[in-house]
């Protein structure tokens with residue numbers, strides 16, 4: 001049996017960062033992964049350009065039972081710390097929107113950088129773990145033999161996109177050690193519409209519109225995209241993070257339109273409602289909304305003013321009750337997971353099991369869309385790496 005200081009299960013974003021820091025401190029590190037290659041999600045992320053951080057990341061960008069838990073790791077390893085490393089490797093990047101940094105060329109550059117940074121770690125790929133045994137140390141039984149270490153770091157990610165190697169193994173390890181796991185759910189995946197809405201919106205697949213979406217206390221002004229299942233696009237992905245099954249989402253289809261300004265604009269009064277709405281909405285969306293709600297398609301000056309304002313009010317406070325979010329096959333992340341009550345926030349070590357750590361997406365910390373999830377992987381991996 002081979003002995004190590006640290007075994008990290010999962011060669012993804014968090015595991016690689018942890019391996020980098022621990023090896024830099026002189027630790028003998030083994031990284032185990034059942035995939036053939038490390039960092040598969042890094043490669044496909046950000047449409048192949050990896051949105052590797054967000055300069056404005058604070059604990060408020062994360063969904064977590066205890067949001068304050070996120071503060072310590074984020075403060076110990078900030079977006080600017082990661083950016084320093086990106087700079088050293090001369091990786092070109094750009095700020096797409098509000099501090100969301102993407103590679104100019106390819107995600108592969110981020111992965112190459114991380115692999116270079118943890119070149120002193122030993123990797124066992126295609127390695128399937130069957131059992132973890134805890135004695136005076138951690139024993140990991142695998143198809144490639146048994147390995148022992150004083151510290152075990154679980155960096156197995158969430159359940160999103162099984163074909164990239166996602167499993168629930170991290171949650172199983174947590175349960176083995178009697179840790180609370182908040183039942184995981186897919187997130188950043190958009191919405192499945194109910195049958196009634198889909199009847200009218202199904203044919204809009206491919207249509208996009210700039211809207212304002214509200215869910216709970218969150219409001220996003222972003223494009224929405226209709227699909228054959230429901231709603232996608234940045235607005236829906238962002239809102240899906242905060243969605244619970246009983247929620248109703250509100251959509252303002254006319255976010256830049258003010259009733260007072262426009263109704264009294266006499267230039268508009270001689271046009272039909274449909275044409276008027278087409279000035280603000282994609283034509284197919286107007287048609288679907290008129291059909292669904294039986295709007296009287298009269299000229300504006302033939303409509304009662306009250307009727308017109310009721311229509312606008314409906315369109316600006318449009319309620320949709322999705323059946324669910326889309327699911328793990330499309331989800332960028334898995335929300336919930338290992339309860340942060342079980343972990344020290346400054347090291348990610350399990351309070352009740354010395355030497356056991358959980359980092360990255362397997363933990364109940366989920367970032368909004370925009371580079372926040374990688375930043376959590378880097379920050380949590382970093383603090384664990386310092387402490388293993």
Ligand SMILES: Cc1cc2nc3c(=O)[nH]c(=O)nc-3n(C[C@H](O)[C@H](O)[C@H](O)COP(=O)(O)OP(=O)(O)OC[C@H]3O[C@@H](n4cnc5c(N)ncnc54)[C@H](O)[C@@H]3O)c2cc1C
Pocket residue numbers: 009010011012013014015032033034035038039040041042044045046047050051052053127128129155156157158160161164165166167168169170331332333359360361362370371372373374375377
């Ligand atoms: C399509 C897509 C695009 C994304 N784009 C972005 C983006 O641009 N910006 C951003 O911030 N976030 C993005 N994300 C989210 C981001 O990729 C994850 O939050 C991040 O990778 C989580 O890091 P992790 O190390 O915790 O898990 P992962 O990166 O998922 O790594 C987990 C590793 O554990 C391994 N593993 C799992 N189970 C086992 C097992 N039983 N035995 C051995 N190994 C196992 C897996 O093979 C994998 O290598 C995206 C996600 C997806 C799916």
